[in-house]
Amino acid sequence: MLTVLPETHDDMLAVRVSGQLTNEDFDLYRELIRERMKQYGSARLYYEMSDLNWVKPGAALENLLFDLVHGREYGRVAMVGERWWQELAANLISPVKKRGVRYFTISQRADAMRWVQEGF
Template identity: 30%
Template sequence: MGEYHHGFSVSIERAGNERVLLSLRARGKLEHQDYETLVPMLESALAGMTHPKIDVLFDMRELEGWEIRAAWDDLKLGLKHGRQFDKVAMVGSKHWQEIAAKVGTWFIGGEARIFEQREEALAWLRESA
């Protein structure tokens, strides 16, 4: 039996008064605890913004999926802040990740795309920043 590896990193950068870049990298399955870390950080970054726009760089290359409770957390995050998401660039190449990207657009106000290379994703995010 193989050893299970889980990792989750997040960074948030404010760009000006109304824009936030959320960078995520996940390994293994996303867990409820990951959202307990992410959500307060994001809410803090958005505090005081009147019309925030959130751009996301999500490195999914080592992501294996979501635990059920984490999937629920993801849905709640999308329902609460979905209209604030401007661009979501996902880095991955698995077929299920492409499907997740398409489904994700149902819950955000902006655009989501999947890229095989991180550099391509960053270039797309910078186009309108």
């Protein structure tokens, strides 16, 4: 499930993903981030993973392809998670993002949000 967080504004998209991610969740994410990229030329992203237990492989592949095509249109990207494979995913996708991806643990979520918003 994808939830848009209230910190979303202007060129920044803040989302929390949990449970099972579906094609529809990824479609909504891509639509929201694409709108920001189109309007502002780039987009900052806060991406929090909480109790995430399944991602449909086809949806994840589509999202990876989107990131490969649009990676240079991302500004600061923070991925916040609670499992080792989430940090691995952040490290794997980091090279295709213009400024890379910084991984934070759930206990560091406030630092992650501040970093995406302000950079520190």
